Amino acid sequence: MAVRQFETSATRNSYDVVIVGGAIYGSAVAWFLTDNPDFDGTILVIERDPTYANCATAHTNSCIRQQFSNPLNVKISQFGAAFIKGFKAYMGNDARVPDLSIQSFGYMYLADTDAFAGQLRTAQKVQLDAGAATQLMTPDQIRAAYPFYNVDDIVLGSINLIDEGYWDGGTVFDWWRRSARERGVEYIAGEVVSMRVVGPRVHSVTLANGDVISCGKVVNATGPRGAKTARLAGIEIPIEPRKRFTWIFTAEQPLVGALPLTIDPSGVHFRQDGPKTYLAGGHAHPDLAADFNDFTMDHSLWQDKIWPTIATRIPQFEAIKVVTEWTGHYDYNTLDQNAILGPHTEVENFFFVNGFSGHGLQQSPAMGRGTAELLTYGEYRTLDLAPFGYDRIAAGRPFAESAII
Structure with missing residues (x-):
C-alpha cells in the first residue's frame, strides 16, 4: 500500500487538535481519536522529520513487560498486550493489516x-x-x-x-499512521518554532516556514524534544x-x-x-x-x-x-522516569504525552487511548491515568516506579 508524502503546508488555518510530533505517540493519539465515535473534530499532525530516521520510535528495541512495581503500569501493559494480540480486530479486520503476536x-x-x-x-x-x-x-x-x-x-x-x-512495534506505528491519514487526519512536514499563548490557552502555533495555525487543543508528542516544545508555551518539564x-x-x-x-x-x-x-x-x-x-x-x-x-x-x-x-x-523524565500525561494546570489546552523513559512503545496503546478520551470527554473513560498528570510535576511529587531499565 503506497503512502503519499507529507505536504509542507496545512489545508486549513485552524484545527480542533494540533499534535506536535508524528511518531508513535502522535500517531497513537491521532488514530485513537479517529477511532472514537464521539470525536468528530479536525486533526493536524506536525512532524519535523517525516523520514523518522532519528526519532525514538525508530530506535526502539520493541519489547513489552508486565513486571512493574506500580499496579497502574502493569495494567497499562496488559492492555498493550491485548491490543497487540488483537491488532487486526482493533483495526477493523482490515484485510491489509497483519495478525500480530508477542x-x-x-x-x-x-x-x-x-x-x-x-x-x-x-x-x-x-x-x-x-x-x-x-x-x-x-x-x-x-x-x-x-x-x-x-x-x-x-x-x-x-x-x-x-x-x-518482543513485538512488532514498527508495524503498529505504520498502521496507526496510515489508518489515521485514510480517516482524514492531516500530516504535514514542518517544525513548530513558536506558540502564541493568550490567557490560559495556546491560541496558535507558528511553523518554521511562517505558517500560523490556530488550534483548539495542542498535544506535545515530541519525545526527547518534549521539554523544548513545552518551552514554546512557557512551560518547563523535567524531560x-x-x-x-x-x-x-x-x-x-x-x-x-x-x-x-x-x-x-x-x-x-x-x-x-x-x-x-x-x-x-x-x-x-x-x-x-x-x-x-x-x-x-x-x-x-x-x-x-x-x-x-x-x-x-x-x-x-x-x-x-x-x-x-x-x-x-x-x-527521560528526571523526576520519576514515568510519563507526563494530560493537560497543563494553567495552560489548559496544552496536553502532554511525554517522559516515558524507555517504556513508551509498550505503553502507547493505553496512553494513546487515554489521551484521546481526555481530548474528547475531558476525562478518562477506561484506565484512570490521572496519576501521570502534570500536577505532580508542578509539586515535585514523584509517581514511584522502581522497575526502570
Whole structure:
C-alpha cells in the first residue's frame, strides 16, 4: 500500500487538535481519536522529520513487560498486550493489516543482593494482584531452566513468560499512521518554532516556514524534544534526551533455547533477537543528557562494560561478533522516569504525552487511548491515568516506579 508524502503546508488555518510530533505517540493519539465515535473534530499532525530516521520510535528495541512495581503500569501493559494480540480486530479486520503476536520469551530480572531480591518479591505481589503471571526463581531453579546462565552471585530471579517479550512495534506505528491519514487526519512536514499563548490557552502555533495555525487543543508528542516544545508555551518539564546503545550480535556457540530479556544487576540487558542473533543494550556512566542530534556510538562502552558483563553472565558468549549497532534516545523524565500525561494546570489546552523513559512503545496503546478520551470527554473513560498528570510535576511529587531499565 503506497503512502503519499507529507505536504509542507496545512489545508486549513485552524484545527480542533494540533499534535506536535508524528511518531508513535502522535500517531497513537491521532488514530485513537479517529477511532472514537464521539470525536468528530479536525486533526493536524506536525512532524519535523517525516523520514523518522532519528526519532525514538525508530530506535526502539520493541519489547513489552508486565513486571512493574506500580499496579497502574502493569495494567497499562496488559492492555498493550491485548491490543497487540488483537491488532487486526482493533483495526477493523482490515484485510491489509497483519495478525500480530508477542514472542513471550519473558523478562528475567536477576538480583544479586538481599535488598534487590526484596524489591522483586514486593513487585511480584503487586503484579500477581493485577493478574500477571510473574514467578520468582531461586538460583538452582534458574540453573535448571536456563543452564547457560552463571548465577553464582545471584540471590533471586523474577520472570513472567506470558505476554512479555518482543513485538512488532514498527508495524503498529505504520498502521496507526496510515489508518489515521485514510480517516482524514492531516500530516504535514514542518517544525513548530513558536506558540502564541493568550490567557490560559495556546491560541496558535507558528511553523518554521511562517505558517500560523490556530488550534483548539495542542498535544506535545515530541519525545526527547518534549521539554523544548513545552518551552514554546512557557512551560518547563523535567524531560531530557538520554543516549541508549544497542548491539546485535551472533555467538560462536548459540544457546539451546530462547534467551529471556535478561536484566543483569549491572543494568546491562540482553535477549534473543532472531533465531541465531541476540540483542544487548545499555548506557554510559554517568548517564548524562545528550544533544538532540548526537547519535554517535560509544565503542569503548561495548568493550569495557557490555561484552564483559554478557560473557560473565553467559560464558558461552565469550566468543561473539557484533553484526550491527545503533544509538537512540530516551525521553527521560528526571523526576520519576514515568510519563507526563494530560493537560497543563494553567495552560489548559496544552496536553502532554511525554517522559516515558524507555517504556513508551509498550505503553502507547493505553496512553494513546487515554489521551484521546481526555481530548474528547475531558476525562478518562477506561484506565484512570490521572496519576501521570502534570500536577505532580508542578509539586515535585514523584509517581514511584522502581522497575526502570
